[in-house]
Amino acid sequence: MSASYLTVDRTVWSWINTRDHKRIGVMFFVLNGLALLLGGLFALAMRTELLTPRSLFMSSMTYNRLFTLHGVIMVWLFMIPSIPSAFGNFMLPLMIGARDVAFPRLNLASLYIYLVGAVVTIVGLVVGATDTGWTFYVPYSAKDATAVLPVLFGVFIIGWSTILTGLNFIVTVHKMRAKNLRWMQMPLFVWTIYGTSIIQVLATPVLAMTLLLLGVDHWFDWGIFDPMRGGDPVLYQHLFWFYSHPAVYIMILPAMGVISECVSTFSRKNSLSYEAIVWATVGIALVGFLSWGHHMFTAGISVFDAGAFGLMSMFVAIFSAIKVFTWTGTLYRGSISLKTPLLYVFAFLFLFVFGGMTGVAVATTSLDLHWQDTYFVVAHFHFIMVGGTLTAYLAAVHYWFPKVTGRMYPERLGLLSASGVFFGFLLTFVPQFLLGNLGMPRRYHNYPAAFQPLHVLSTAGAYVLGSALFLTLGYLLWSLRYGEVAGANPWRSACFEWRTTSPPPPHNFEGTPPFERGAYDYTREALERERARALESDAALAPEPEAGHV
Amino acid sequence: MNDGSEASTALAPDGSPSRITTGTHVKSFAALIVLTLVSFGASYLHLGVFEMPVALAIAAMKVSVVGLFFMSLFEETSSNRLAAVAGVLFVLMLLTFAVADIVMRGR
Amino acid sequence: MSEGGTKLEAHFESMERQADAARFGMWVFLASEALLFGALFTLYACYREKWPHAFEVGVAKNDALLGTTNTLLLITSSFLVVLGIDRYRRGDALVAARLVASTAAIGLLFLLIKSHEYAMHFSEGIFPGGHGAYFADAPAGSAVFFTLYFTMTGLHAIHVTVGMGVLVYSAIQVRRRRMSLHGLEIAALYWHLVDCIWIFLWPLYYLARGS
Numbered sequence: 131m132s133a134s135y136l137t138v139d140r141t142v143w144s145w146i147n148t149r150d151h152k153r154i155g156v157m158f159f160v161l162n163g164l165a166l167l168l169g170g171l172f173a174l175a176m177r178t179e180l181l182t183p184r185s186l187f188m189s190s191m192t193y194n195r196l197f198t199l200h201g202v203i204m205v206w207l208f209m210i211p212s213i214p215s216a217f218g219n220f221m222l223p224l225m226i227g228a229r230d231v232a233f234p235r236l237n238l239a240s241l242y243i244y245l246v247g248a249v250v251t252i253v254g255l256v257v258g259a260t261d262t263g264w265t266f267y268v269p270y271s272a273k274d275a276t277a278v279l280p281v282l283f284g285v286f287i288i289g290w291s292t293i294l295t296g297l298n299f300i301v302t303v304h305k306m307r308a309k310n311l312r313w314m315q316m317p318l319f320v321w322t323i324y325g326t327s328i329i330q331v332l333a334t335p336v337l338a339m340t341l342l343l344l345g346v347d348h349w350f351d352w353g354i355f356d357p358m359r360g361g362d363p364v365l366y367q368h369l370f371w372f373y374s375h376p377a378v379y380i381m382i383l384p385a386m387g388v389i390s391e392c393v394s395t396f397s398r399k400n401s402l403s404y405e406a407i408v409w410a411t412v413g414i415a416l417v418g419f420l421s422w423g424h425h426m427f428t429a430g431i432s433v434f435d436a437g438a439f440g441l442m443s444m445f446v447a448i449f450s451a452i453k454v455f456t457w458t459g460t461l462y463r464g465s466i467s468l469k470t471p472l473l474y475v476f477a478f479l480f481l482f483v484f485g486g487m488t489g490v491a492v493a494t495t496s497l498d499l500h501w502q503d504t505y506f507v508v509a510h511f512h513f514i515m516v517g518g519t520l521t522a523y524l525a526a527v528h529y530w531f532p533k534v535t536g537r538m539y540p541e542r543l544g545l546l547s548a549s550g551v552f553f554g555f556l557l558t559f560v561p562q563f564l565l566g567n568l569g570m571p572r573r574y575h576n577y578p579a580a581f582q583p584l585h586v587l588s589t590a591g592a593y594v595l596g597s598a599l600f601l602t603l604g605y606l607l608w609s610l611r612y613g614e615v616a617g618a619n620p621w622r623s624a625c626f627e628w629r630t631t632s633p634p635p636p637h638n639f640e641g642t643p644p645f646e647r648g649a650y651d652y653t654r655e656a657l658e659r660e661r662a663r664a665l666e667s668d669a670a671l672a673p674e675p676e677a678g679h680v
Numbered sequence: 681m682n683d684g685s686e687a688s689t690a691l692a693p694d695g696s697p698s699r700i701t702t703g704t705h706v707k708s709f710a711a712l713i714v715l716t717l718v719s720f721g722a723s724y725l726h727l728g729v730f731e732m733p734v735a736l737a738i739a740a741m742k743v744s745v746v747g748l749f750f751m752s753l754f755e756e757t758s759s760n761r762l763a764a765v766a767g768v769l770f771v772l773m774l775l776t777f778a779v780a781d782i783v784m785r786g787r
Numbered sequence: 788m789s790e791g792g793t794k795l796e797a798h799f800e801s802m803e804r805q806a807d808a809a810r811f812g813m814w815v816f817l818a819s820e821a822l823l824f825g826a827l828f829t830l831y832a833c834y835r836e837k838w839p840h841a842f843e844v845g846v847a848k849n850d851a852l853l854g855t856t857n858t859l860l861l862i863t864s865s866f867l868v869v870l871g872i873d874r875y876r877r878g879d880a881l882v883a884a885r886l887v888a889s890t891a892a893i894g895l896l897f898l899l900i901k902s903h904e905y906a907m908h909f910s911e912g913i914f915p916g917g918h919g920a921y922f923a924d925a926p927a928g929s930a931v932f933f934t935l936y937f938t939m940t941g942l943h944a945i946h947v948t949v950g951m952g953v954l955v956y957s958a959i960q961v962r963r964r965r966m967s968l969h970g971l972e973i974a975a976l977y978w979h980l981v982d983c984i985w986i987f988l989w990p991l992y993y994l995a996r997g998s
Contacts, residue, residue, distance in 0.1 A: 228798065229797070229798035230797075230798035231798075232808045232812065233808075233812060234796075234798065293819055297812060297815045297816060297819065298812075300815050301808050301811050301812045304759045304811060305759075305804060305807055305808040305811060306798075306804075306808070328766070331815055331818065331819045332766065332767070332818060332819065332822050333770075333822070334819075335819050335820065335822040335823035335825075335826070336774065336822050336823070336825065336826040338823060339823050339824075339826035339827060340826060343938070346938070350915065350916060351916050351918070352915050352916035352934050352938075353916050353917065353930070353934070354830070354931060354934050354935070354938070359916070359917045359930035359931060359934075360834070360837070360838055360841070360927055360928040360929075360930055360931040361834075361930075361931050362782075362833065362834070362837065364781070365778065365829075365830060365833055365834075368777075368778045368781065368829075369774075369778075369826050369829070369830075372774050372778075372826075419770065419773060420773065420777070422777075423777065423781070430785070431781050431785070432780070432781050432782075432783075432784035432785040433784070434780060434781075434784035435777060435780055435781040435784065438777070438780075439777075637797075637798075702870070702873045705866065705869045705870065708866075709862070709863075709866040712862045712866075713859065713862065716855065716859060716862065719990060719994065720851070720855050720994070723851065723990075723993075723994035723995070723996070731994075731995055731997065732990075732995050735990035735991075735994050735995055736987075736990060738990070739986050739987050739989070739990050742862075742986045743983045743986050743987070746865060746979055746982060746983055746986070747979075747983070750865055750866075750869050750975075750979050751975075751976055751979045756814075757807070757811075759814075760810065760811055760814045763811065763814035763815045763817070763818045764814060764817070764818065766818055767817065767818030767819070767820075767821035767822065768821065770818075770821075770822055770825070771821055771822060771824075771825035771828065771829075774822075774825055774826070774829050775825070775828060775829045775832055778829045778832070778833055779829070779832045779833055779836060781833075782833045782836045782837060783836060
C-alpha cells in the first residue's frame, strides 16, 4: 500500500509547513470545529440565561457580550470559512483532477492569516468585552466605551484570509482543471465553491475598507460616519451589508453544493438538471449582491431602494426554489440508501424551504416593519444558517469522513444524532418565530413572564441540539482510530473525488485522473466501463483492498 | 544599448504574435498626455453641471487606454478580461444603489 | 502573490500554465483591489451628493497644478515600465532594469509632491476628521470632504509605496536576469492599477471645483 497524504510524513513540522491542500483543508477543519464548539457553548449559556424572565445568573452587560461573542465567532470564524476553506480546500483539486491548488504557498498563508485573525478576534472579544453584536453598527461602535478595536482588526485579518482563499480557488478552477474536463462537466460542488469565491474576492474588500474606516475613527477620531461632521451612519450600513449580505451566500452556496453531491450519490441518479443547478448557482451569486438593502428597511433608506432591494431579494428565492425542486426531482424514483448524510439532506430541504419562505416574508417591506429586530428575524436567519448551512456542513462531515480519514463512522449513531439535530433545532427555533411575532425583541435578556413557556421550550431544544452535536463529536473522534476501514469508495459514488484511494495519496491521483465517466453518470454502460477500468488499474497499481461494502 | 541579438517577437498572452508594439505604447502615452491636458483645461471652462461628467468621461477614456494597451487587455485571455470587467461592474453596482438611496431619500 | 519565478512548480503541468495562472491571479487580485477603493469612491459620491457646496470649496482648496503634475508623473511612469517590458522582451536586461528603476524613482517624486501638499494642508489647519482651525468657518460637510481626501489619497500613497517596493525588487531581479518576462509583466500590472486609481482621484479632488 502506497503512502497516503496522512502517512507520507508524520512529523509535526511536515504539517506546519505543508503545501498540500488536503492537509491545509484538515487544519482549517479543526480550527473551524473549535470555533463551532466555542460559539455553541456561548449559545447554550445564553439559552440557559433566558430560562427565566428576570436575570438568572448574568447581568445584562454580560449577556450583551455573550451574544456578541456568539455572533462574531459563529459568523466570522465558523460559518464563512467552514465549508469553503475546509472542504473546498480538500475536495476542489480532487474534483477537477488537479495535483494541488494554483498557489499552495498562498493557501498555507491564508491558513495562518485566519489563525492570527481568529486569535486576535477572540482575545479582543474577551479582553475588550465587546458588546456591539456582530454587525458593529455606528454610531454605537464608534463611541462604545468597551474596546471594539481588536475585534475589528481580527475580522479585518480574517477577511484577507478569505480573499486569498477565494482568489486561489478562482484561479484553480480556471487554470488547473484536468485535460478534457470542461466547465459544464465540473462537479456541482466545484461550481458552488467557484461562486462563493467570486463573492469573497469582490465583496470582502468593501468590508475590509469599512472596518478600516471604523478603526481609524477609533484611533484618530476621524468620524467619517459621524452626523455631527456631515457623515451618514446609514452609509456604514450600506457598505457593511454590501459585504455581509453576499456573505450569507458565502455561507449557503457551498452548503447547496454539498447537498447536490449527496443527493446524486445517495439516490444513485444523475441530477435532474445539471444546467439548472449551475445557472441557479451563478444567479444566486450575482443577485445576492443586489439585495443587501433588505437589512436596512427600517434604517431610513429611501422608498426607492427599499422597493428595489425587496424585489431583488425575492429573485434569490426563485433561484433557490429551482435548486430545491431539482433536488427533490433527483430523489424521486432514485435508488435511495438512507445514510446519515442523506438524512441531513432531508433536514436541510425541510428547514431551508421553511427558512427561505420566511425570508420572502421579511423581504416584504410592510411585514418587515413589524418583525424587524424581533426573534422572528433571529429564527429566520437561524433557519438558513443553522438549518441550512450547519446541516449541510454535518452532511459534508459524514459524507467525506471516509475520504479524508479512510475510516467509517458508526452509521446508527450518525442517524441518531442527525435526528437529534433536526428535532432539537425545530424545538429551539419554532418557538422563536412565535415569540418574535408576539413582539419579543432580539438581544434582550429580560422579558415579560407571559413569554416564559416558549423560552423554556426553546432552551430545551438548544440542549437537545447541543447533545446531538456532542454525540457526533464523540463518535467521530472514536472512529478516527476504531472506525471500520472505508476503502476508496464506500458510497459507490460516481463523483471524481472518489476515484482515488481513501485517504488520497499526496498528489491526489496515481497517474492520470480517470475522468472518462461523468461525475453523476450512473448508467449501466458507464458502470461497466468503470468496472473494467478498475480491474485493469487494480492489476497495475494494486491500491488498498476494497472493503466495507459489496 | 544596441540589441544586436535576436529581437524576439512579442507574444500576446494567448500565444499568438502580439499586435501591441512599442509604437502602440508611444501613441497611448501621447494620448494620455493630451487627455490629461484637455481635462485640466476643461476644468477652467466652468461647465457647470457638465463639469463632473466631462471630467469622469475623460478619466474613463484614460483608464481604458491604460487598461487596453499598457495592461494589454486588448489581447488578454478571456478569463483575465472577465476579472477586469467584473471588478469595474461590481464597483458600479455598489455605487449606483448607495447613491440612489441618498438621492431618493425623503422623496 | 506568486512572483512569476522561473522555476516550474511540481503541481503545474507546464511553464505556460503556471505563468498563465500567476497572471490571472494578479488580475483577480486587481479586481479585489478595485472594490477596496470602490467603497471609498462610493462614499465620495454619496457625500458629494449630500454636500455639493463643501465639496466644491474643498476641491478649490487643493492645488490643481501640483495634482496635475502628479498625474503626468504617474502616466509617464506607467509608460516607462511598459518600455522596460519591451526592452526585456528583446533581451536587453540592463536598459529594462534602468527603465523599471526609473519608474520607481518617479513614484518617489510623486510621494514627495504629495507629502508637500499634506504639509501645506496641515499648515493651513486642515487635518482629517474635521480637526484644525480651518473648519471653524468652513461650509458644513467640509470635514467629511477632507477626511475622505486624506483617506483616499493616503491609501493610494500606501499602494504607491508597495508598488515601488515591487518595482525595485523587479529591477534588481531583471538586471540579474532572474525574473521571467511574465513576472515583470505581472509586477507592472499592479503599478498600472495604482495609476488607474489616481486617474480617477485627480478630477475628483483637483478639478471638479464647480463654478
